[in-house]
Amino acid sequence: MNRIKEKLQEDKKLLSIYFTSGYPEINDTVEIIKSLEKNGVDFIEIGLPFSDPLADGPTIQESSTIALKSGMTTNKLFEQLKDIRPEVSIPLIIMGYFNPILQFGVEKFCAKCEEVGVDGLIIPDLPVDVYNDNYKPIFDKHGLKNIFLITPQTSEERIRFIDEVSDGFIYMVSTASVTGSTKGFGEETKAYFKRIADMKLKNPQVVGFGISDEDTFNDATKYAKGAIIGSAFIKHLNKHGKNNIKDFVKSVRPV
Amino acid sequence: MTYQADEKGYYGEFGGAFIPEMLYPNVEELRKQYLDIMKEDSFQKEFKALLKDYVGRPTPLYYAERFSKKYNTKVYLKREDLCHTGAHKVNNTIGQILMAKRLGKNRIIAETGAGQHGVATATVCALMGIECIVYMGEIDIERQAPNVARMKMLGAKVVPAKSGSKTLKDATNEAIRDWINNPVDTHYIIGSVVGPHPYPDMVARFQAVISEEIKTQLKEKENRENPDYVVACVGGGSNAAGAFFHYLDTPEVGIIAVEAAGKGIYTGESAATSALGKEGIIHGSKTLLMQTDDGQITEPYSISAGLDYPGVGPMHAHLFRSGRGEFISITDDAAMKAGLQLAKLEGIIPAIESSHALAIFEDRKFKEDDVVVVNLSGRGDKDLNTYIDYFEL
Numbered sequence: 001m002n003r004i005k006e007k008l009q010e011d012k013k014l015l016s017i018y019f020t021s022g023y024p025e026i027n028d029t030v031e032i033i034k035s036l037e038k039n040g041v042d043f044i045e046i047g048l049p050f051s052d053p054l055a056d057g058p059t060i061q062e063s064s065t066i067a068l069k070s071g072m073t074t075n076k077l078f079e080q081l082k083d084i085r086p087e088v089s090i091p092l093i094i095m096g097y098f099n100p101i102l103q104f105g106v107e108k109f110c111a112k113c114e115e116v117g118v119d120g121l122i123i124p125d126l127p128v129d130v131y132n133d134n135y136k137p138i139f140d141k142h143g144l145k146n147i148f149l150i151t152p153q154t155s156e157e158r159i160r161f162i163d164e165v166s167d168g169f170i171y172m173v174s175t176a177s178v179t180g181s182t183k184g185f186g187e188e189t190k191a192y193f194k195r196i197a198d199m200k201l202k203n204p205q206v207v208g209f210g211i212s213d214e215d216t217f218n219d220a221t222k223y224a225k226g227a228i229i230g231s232a233f234i235k236h237l238n239k240h241g242k243n244n245i246k247d248f249v250k251s252v253r254p255v
Numbered sequence: 256m257t258y259q260a261d262e263k264g265y266y267g268e269f270g271g272a273f274i275p276e277m278l279y280p281n282v283e284e285l286r287k288q289y290l291d292i293m294k295e296d297s298f299q300k301e302f303k304a305l306l307k308d309y310v311g312r313p314t315p316l317y318y319a320e321r322f323s324k325k326y327n328t329k330v331y332l333k334r335e336d337l338c339h340t341g342a343h344k345v346n347n348t349i350g351q352i353l354m355a356k357r358l359g360k361n362r363i364i365a366e367t368g369a370g371q372h373g374v375a376t377a378t379v380c381a382l383m384g385i386e387c388i389v390y391m392g393e394i395d396i397e398r399q400a401p402n403v404a405r406m407k408m409l410g411a412k413v414v415p416a417k418s419g420s421k422t423l424k425d426a427t428n429e430a431i432r433d434w435i436n437n438p439v440d441t442h443y444i445i446g447s448v449v450g451p452h453p454y455p456d457m458v459a460r461f462q463a464v465i466s467e468e469i470k471t472q473l474k475e476k477e478n479r480e481n482p483d484y485v486v487a488c489v490g491g492g493s494n495a496a497g498a499f500f501h502y503l504d505t506p507e508v509g510i511i512a513v514e515a516a517g518k519g520i521y522t523g524e525s526a527a528t529s530a531l532g533k534e535g536i537i538h539g540s541k542t543l544l545m546q547t548d549d550g551q552i553t554e555p556y557s558i559s560a561g562l563d564y565p566g567v568g569p570m571h572a573h574l575f576r577s578g579r580g581e582f583i584s585i586t587d588d589a590a591m592k593a594g595l596q597l598a599k600l601e602g603i604i605p606a607i608e609s610s611h612a613l614a615i616f617e618d619r620k621f622k623e624d625d626v627v628v629v630n631l632s633g634r635g636d637k638d639l640n641t642y643i644d645y646f647e648l
Contacts, residue, residue, distance in 0.1 A: 050550075050551065051419065051551040051552045051553075052419065052424065052425075052428055052537070052538075052552050053428075054275060054428055054431050054432065054435075054538075054539075055275040055277060055435065057432070058418065061418050061419070062418075065418075065419065068551060073549045074549055074550070075549075097536075098273060098536050099535045099536045099537070099546070099550045099552070100549060100550030100551065101550070102534075102535055102536060102550065103533070103535060103546065103548065103549065103550030104549075104550065124275040124276070125273045125274060125275050125536065125539070126273065127272065127273065127274060127276070127279070128276075130271065130273065148276065149275065149276040149277070150276060151276055151277050151279075151280075151438075153277075153279075153280040153438050153439075154276060154279065154280070155280070158279070173276070173277060176277060176435065176436060176437075176438045177277075177435065177436050178277075178432045178435050178436060
């Protein structure tokens, strides 16, 4: 069974962390993954850096710019990940924009993901319609779960369609924003979390954007299966380096 | 076969809408309504009245006699440089501000490189009394101080884009992010035939007034609607899209798109996207773009800020790939000389963007009785400092 599906069946709220591969230093990728697993993170989003990350805020863009300057590439990421299994056993998801994947070759990219043991992909600028019409068989062939986003503005009809096409979880963007831009969730956002929960979708939901600490994690996972932290973790890396990951994870989910 | 966009916004294999889900409701709202709104009588009436009384249309189609004699062919200049605000850009911003009003939006955002589209957007926002925010690369803000001042006079807020290379593509990224953060009340006025569907098609339709007028005017002057060639410069490609629009499916009209070769196509300082670009995704559209082997978007170069874009509109990518369009690239030096030459031969100082289109006559020969229409997309006032520095005037 796909590691993502397996993880989603565990009886707990899931904590996922995003980080940009090749950041802070180009060869930190594997060490950060191992440290996150060791400290109890449930699954990981590995960012494939891109020059023009439209859906991301300044924190993640800056980390991508630095990673690219250090020489990070798609090939390099697959090289870094080649021995990650079986040493790391939690699900690994690559989050990247579509253009670098298109240049690498979608089929080749998916094959490489399968080869190194990546379980899923999040490609924010590959819309569900285009995926469904053109790429789904390739992803399926390589056992990759493609994760789609929904937002507070996504219509019910479209959410149902995304639920239909998805087989893993649905990435619920907490508020209409780019990454790293909100502080705490208001009543409107909490009502949206509930509204989605009440839709009884076949795929569990994991909330992302605007989660930075224990409070926001708890709010986000009141109805949802889990939550993803990105910018706040990058900021932590900026401030404390990669040796203090334990403290960060604890600050979000004390054991 | 047609060279227009299909209903999903594809020109052949190019176009579409590769957007994050956060943008979907905005873009979808526009996609569902733009054609119907544009077809409304009241819309057309208001659009045409503003183009006539405010922009100053129709712009003349001028027979450039001395220029024609020099190159031994018949050259007409479509005088978009005489539009209010100094370039064709305002045709689109007038159309889009009327669209925004009908969509019930009360806040406008735009990106700008050299500032021409920013000024054209700030202008129509002032005209309509609507809040206007223009994103502009930090480096461009320094380079284009007069246009920044114009936007401020017109009441717009100019926000520096500090990410990435701090130029046009980053200003576009910032504008898109603003739209993601403001999904309900805001309309994004994109300045060229780029971005996700329906933008390339919508902007082309607003600019199509250029070729509509050429047809009527050429009929009066030459007793024929169709020239042998239409020539226009291409950055993102909005003036070219407008000049080509009504000729796209008329194969006897040759279409010539002129890109900026910068210091030379293969010098690493160029913006000749058709020659250097590969298929990919930029700003929500599948098109040709300049990028590394790893799919990172690279920074183009041209002396002309308006041609300094790493991609090209999907319509043009298709014209190139299908062979319908002839693509020529012109260096900084050739463009500057052509600009100076037009000033001396015809008393018209062109924008450096347009000078690229004028420069092709040195090497691209036409027959004596060919009728060639060049879209003179903008005037050179904004480029005076560049002309002064280059020619040590």
